[in-house]
Amino acid sequence: MQPALSPSSFHWPLWRKWLFCFSCIYLLLFTSPLNWLGSVPVLGEVAGLYGAAEGWLVNLGNAHLFHVKDVLVPLNGSGDTSYGYAQLCLFALAATVGACLWVLLDRRRPNYNRGYYWLLVLVRYFVALNALGYGILKLFALQMVPPPLSALATPLGDFLPMRFSWYFIGYSQPYQVFSGAAEVLAGVLLLWRRTSTLGAFVAASVFLNVMMLNLCYDIPVKIFSIHLFALSVFLLLGDAGRLFSFFVLNRPTPPAPAPPLLPWRWRVAQLTIKAVFIGVFALLPLYQYAQGNASAGAPAKGRLATGFFEVEKFEANVPDSLRWKDVIFEANPTGSILTADTLLRQRYRRGYFAYTLDSAHHTIAFKKMASDSLPLFTLRYAQPDTNHVLLRGKIRNDSVYVALRRQKRHFQLAERQFHWLSEANR
CATH class of the missing domain: 1.20.140 (Butyryl-CoA Dehydrogenase, subunit A; domain 3)
Structure with missing residues (x-):
């Protein structure tokens, strides 16, 4: 793809020059070509310095001009944080000022066909x-x-x-x-x-x-x-x-000009x-x-029954809101508990966890995230059979005993359902 050339393309009006200069500066800042090469050893250091300078300018501009938020939240799993919006404001401001200066200093140039x-x-x-x-x-x-x-x-x-x-x-x-x-x-x-x-x-x-x-x-x-x-x-x-x-x-x-x-x-x-x-x-x-x-998604060392478990018995000196109602052990070393306990990672009214199994000592270490080095708590476990799991130990220095029984829960959404012939609106 290249711009189609016409006689008017050789002499751009002022507004077109300004739009090109603005687009060029803004898109160079937004695409950040230096960040593309951040994994290259030498250029990685340059990219790091560029990122640090950009972050300083974003925070400085936000403090004195943009006021998106008093304290900017950096980009994380979300690309729409307050830092992201302040960054856009900086790019737009830099492109506007830069385009004005560019056009004034380079006003004799008839066009920017090659740059475009x-x-x-x-x-x-x-x-x-x-x-x-x-x-x-x-x-x-x-x-x-x-x-x-x-x-x-x-x-x-x-x-x-x-x-x-x-x-x-x-x-x-x-x-x-x-x-x-x-x-x-x-x-x-x-x-x-x-x-x-x-x-x-x-x-x-x-x-x-x-x-x-x-x-x-x-x-x-x-x-x-x-x-x-x-x-x-x-x-x-x-x-x-x-x-x-x-x-x-x-x-x-007519066809586009041949390269x-x-x-x-x-x-x-x-x-x-x-x-x-x-x-x-x-x-x-x-x-x-x-x-x-x-x-x-690697399976935990040793074997632990997976699936949906009903809590048959939960013995602990805790409020009712912190008691476990059911426990799910996924096929990978993660799971969730129906509890409001904020010790676990709360999402959608369930406490999510990752775990590490030690089959030699029959212990299971519960973590908030798989990358955590230290567990939240560690419990001893026993499996009388594939349908039962017993847990005992201490959580927040309180003794806990949990008896779990696997339930054969059937979720239709877990099936791959497809029907050419549908006799009813399902």
Whole structure:
């Protein structure tokens, strides 16, 4: 994709120059090319210094100009924190001031055709690599997981919209693979100049859907998804006149100007760099994500009965709100308890935990997060048979005895239900 050239393209009006300068500064700040290369040893240090300087400027600008929040919450699992919005304000302010200075100091330049071409290349690769990164994860059904037992045992009304939408997509592996294939298709088409216009169309369609999901289900990736959709539309602006003539006016449209032919050595170098980009920014994250899932989902050493357990007996000197009603041990070393005890990680009115099993000493260490080095408490366990688990020990220095009995809970949502023939509205 490259901007279509016309006689007017050689002399840009002032407003067009300003828009280009603003877009160039803003998009360079938002895409942060230095952060792409953060994993490279030498450039990683430069990226760290750049990130520290940006953080200082964001906090300084927020304290004196933006006032998004008194104390900014840094970016974490959510991309829509107060820091994220203050960061956008800084980018917009820097782009506005920078564009004004740029246009004034460089007012004799007739146009920025060459700069516009390379800006489109940067945006094209940014959108393509994000489409490939997210799409490949979905293509292998790794981004959204099916509802685990703990989720199936949670009343629907207790879920937040984001978690509800996550399980909605994760429930159907074919749908997740389909959506991932659409994103991968957009990314692949954007990597090649000849197919980049079609790729921008596909990307705009895909990211419009993603953006609306994030907005309508309160998924905290709103800022980023809005930008991915806007950048996909930005890629189409260079061909706006030709597209309008073809799709709206039903007129013949001339082809886009042919790119200059490169010597074969440059072509080989170009393809090599493209392959490295795909490997580093698309396939490597897939490998790291899969490795993380494999380590998180590794079975605990020894054997512990898994499933839904009813609490037959709970002996402890605790308030009724802290008593255990039922316990779920997942197939991986995690689980949840129906209790209001804040010692555990409370989500959707259940206390979630990770655990480490020591089959030699018959102990189970409960942790708030799998990455925690120290357990919240450790209990001794016994398994008279596969349907019963006995736990005893101390929680908050209070002696506790818990007798669990497995229940054969049947969750229809855990089944893969599909019917061509449906005699009733199920």
